[in-house]
Amino acid sequence: MAEAAPAIVLDKVNKWYGAMHVLRDITMNVDQKERVVVCGPSGSGKSTMIRCINRLEQHQQGRIVVDGTELTDDVRALDTIRREVGMVFQSFNLFPHLTILQNCTLAPISVRKMPKAEAEELAMDFLRKVKIPEQANKYPGQLSGGQQQRVAIARALCMKPKIMLFDEPTSALDPEMIKEVLDTMVSLAESGMTMVCVTHEMGFARMVADRVVFMDRGEIVESGTPTRMFEDPQTDRLKLFLSQILRGH
Amino acid sequence: MTPPASIAIAEAGPAPTRERPPASVYGPFAWVRANLFNGIFSTIVTLVLGVAIAWALYGFLKWGVANAIWSVPTTATGALDPTACRAAHGTGACWAAINDKWRFMLFGRFPYDQQWRAGICIALFIGLFYVSSDRRFWRKELAYIWAATLAVIFTLMWGGVFGLSYVPQDEWGGLPITLILATFGLALAFPLSVLVALGRRSTALPAVKTLCIVYVELIRGVPLIALLFMANVMFPLFMPVGLNPDKLLRAQVAIILFAAAYLAEVVRGGLQALPKGQAEAADALGLTYWQKTLKITLPQALRLVIPPLVNTFIGFFKDTSLVLTIGILDLLTASKTAMADPVWQGVSTEIYIVVAMVYVAFCYTMSSYSRSIERKLDRARNR
Numbered sequence: 001m002a003e004a005a006p007a008i009v010l011d012k013v014n015k016w017y018g019a020m021h022v023l024r025d026i027t028m029n030v031d032q033k034e035r036v037v038v039c040g041p042s043g044s045g046k047s048t049m050i051r052c053i054n055r056l057e058q059h060q061q062g063r064i065v066v067d068g069t070e071l072t073d074d075v076r077a078l079d080t081i082r083r084e085v086g087m088v089f090q091s092f093n094l095f096p097h098l099t100i101l102q103n104c105t106l107a108p109i110s111v112r113k114m115p116k117a118e119a120e121e122l123a124m125d126f127l128r129k130v131k132i133p134e135q136a137n138k139y140p141g142q143l144s145g146g147q148q149q150r151v152a153i154a155r156a157l158c159m160k161p162k163i164m165l166f167d168e169p170t171s172a173l174d175p176e177m178i179k180e181v182l183d184t185m186v187s188l189a190e191s192g193m194t195m196v197c198v199t200h201e202m203g204f205a206r207m208v209a210d211r212v213v214f215m216d217r218g219e220i221v222e223s224g225t226p227t228r229m230f231e232d233p234q235t236d237r238l239k240l241f242l243s244q245i246l247r248g249h
Numbered sequence: 250m251t252p253p254a255s256i257a258i259a260e261a262g263p264a265p266t267r268e269r270p271p272a273s274v275y276g277p278f279a280w281v282r283a284n285l286f287n288g289i290f291s292t293i294v295t296l297v298l299g300v301a302i303a304w305a306l307y308g309f310l311k312w313g314v315a316n317a318i319w320s321v322p323t324t325a326t327g328a329l330d331p332t333a334c335r336a337a338h339g340t341g342a343c344w345a346a347i348n349d350k351w352r353f354m355l356f357g358r359f360p361y362d363q364q365w366r367a368g369i370c371i372a373l374f375i376g377l378f379y380v381s382s383d384r385r386f387w388r389k390e391l392a393y394i395w396a397a398t399l400a401v402i403f404t405l406m407w408g409g410v411f412g413l414s415y416v417p418q419d420e421w422g423g424l425p426i427t428l429i430l431a432t433f434g435l436a437l438a439f440p441l442s443v444l445v446a447l448g449r450r451s452t453a454l455p456a457v458k459t460l461c462i463v464y465v466e467l468i469r470g471v472p473l474i475a476l477l478f479m480a481n482v483m484f485p486l487f488m489p490v491g492l493n494p495d496k497l498l499r500a501q502v503a504i505i506l507f508a509a510a511y512l513a514e515v516v517r518g519g520l521q522a523l524p525k526g527q528a529e530a531a532d533a534l535g536l537t538y539w540q541k542t543l544k545i546t547l548p549q550a551l552r553l554v555i556p557p558l559v560n561t562f563i564g565f566f567k568d569t570s571l572v573l574t575i576g577i578l579d580l581l582t583a584s585k586t587a588m589a590d591p592v593w594q595g596v597s598t599e600i601y602i603v604v605a606m607v608y609v610a611f612c613y614t615m616s617s618y619s620r621s622i623e624r625k626l627d628r629a630r631n632r
Contacts, residue, residue: 089526
């Protein structure tokens with residue numbers, strides 16, 4: 001693939017829930033190794049947008065191209081994309097009936113057909129990177145929220161994805177656990193991963209984002225570098241949003 | 250110098266941590282006080298119920314033990330003389346009838362000298378259940394054990410090979426029939442029900458979904474008895490001449506189809522109860538539909554529905570007795586037939602009690618097994 005080809009292309013993407021227009025003409029490119037933070041008030045469509053990228057939601061109009069493959073009803077194209085795109089959810093979504101290690105090895109073994117021993121070695125590698133190798137044989141219910149979310153990150157990384165999507169990864173965490181998850185994400189960003197991250201953590205956005213995208217009522221209102229966005233917001237909607245966010249801090 | 254009391258307490262340091270609550274809330278007396286005599290109202294209820302239970306128990310023991318007739322003399326012609334039983338009718342139980350009739354109750358019209366074969370079949374079924382209940386044996390080999398055991402069971406029942414005399418199917422009866430109907434009924438209905446439940450939730454295959462809905466609603470809307478009648482009377486009319494599966498098989502198919510419709514709704518309930526995030530996480534990892542279903546959603550859903558699943562299992566174990574309406578001699582029907590013996594006229598309560606005990610033994614085993622497996626699964630996950 002050509003070096004310049006963007007990792008993700010969203011071209012005039014539209015989506016409706018019944019009569020509600022939740023995504024309006026979303027057009028956005030994410031370059032290889034680019035780190036994009038998407039923010040906006042709740043109900044702004046940011047989660048829906050990120051979930052369209054690996055088709056947990058279907059868009060109804062426009063084009064989405066991920067890693068050179070267009071998302072259509074073609075199941076094989078979808079499988080290809082999902083293998084290359086990792087996702088981390090707000091509610092962790094670890095599999096409670098499997099151990100931490102099994103959570104991490106399941107997809108490499110069944111989807112990538114990796115031998116079990118190799119998958120376990122890989123999983124332990126990533127569990128060490130997120131700093132919880134000693135929990136490998138426990139069940140998710142025995143871990144704290146922060147630990148579970150780090151496992152979820154490790155689980156996604158075990159598929160060796162080219163792109164990582166984060167859907168409000170720290171919103172369900174107690175304050176003292178947010179840092180450990182953000183630290184993990186920062187070191188992932190430093191390793192050169194392409195990342196799209198829906199989050200309200202402005203400190204994280206400042207530290208790692210190449211670009212911040214602000215969404216409201218289903219459309220992209222403004223985007224730019226974190227410094228420009230936070231210090232010189234152009235639109236009233238972003239100004240209002242920032243003032244509300246900062247008041248909370 | 251003695252410091253003031255308040256300081257003395259403060260200097261005593263932290264109170265010693267108790268590893269268990271004070272002794273006064275332990276032991277049988279404490280239990281009785283807390284649960285049976287906890288206030289005036291509860292004391293009155295306890296006393297009233299206690300008297301009622303003691304009175305009922307006294308009556309039952311007088312009838313079932315003290316005044317019971319355990320055996321009767323044989324007449325000069327070699328027949329049993331039931332006079333003693335007739336005399337005790339209404340005041341004492343006639344267990345002598347059970348003594349005489351238990352083999353007919355258990356094996357129905359199976360040839361008397363061959364009944365050891367049916368007896369072995371019962372033992373094999375129980376052994377099969379026992380082995381299957383142990384999680385250590387939950388491996389592929391278990392399927393072979395099932396196949397082999399069932400083959401042996403049918404060889405023993407039918408005979409006609411290995412020097413065993415041939416026993417036509419309409420001579421089978423009693424407990425083996427109940428166990429055959431229940432075991433095959435549930436063992437085949439369960440996988441079918443999982444497929445139907447999955448089909449009914451399918452979004453990608455609307456035709457399959459409609460088919461599953463129609464199947465469940467149609468079968469559920471008909472009483473099992475009606476289905477058994479249909480299997481017995483109507484089904485042969487549609488079959489080509491000469492090709493007529495036997496009555497037991499037709500009843501068996503009806504039971505499987507009926508049970509599957511009910512179980513499918515139970516399984517669907519479990520799938521419905523799973524958080525959506527589980528399926529989404531599996532999708533996001535790139536698992537295929539079947540990988541997601543077999544490794545993520547189904548194991549969790551089935552674990553959630555163990556109580557209603559076992560509830561349905563127990564219900565169907567007992568519902569197999571409805572085959573009496575089409576003249577198959579299961580445990581209950583064989584026992585009712587045994588009552589018709591003119592020698593033991595009037596002896597029915599005793600026979601019903603014995604039959605009930607057999608059913609209770611099987612059903613209670615099922616329910617305590619389900620409780621133990623729930624406990625084990627919970628412990629494994631520490632939730």
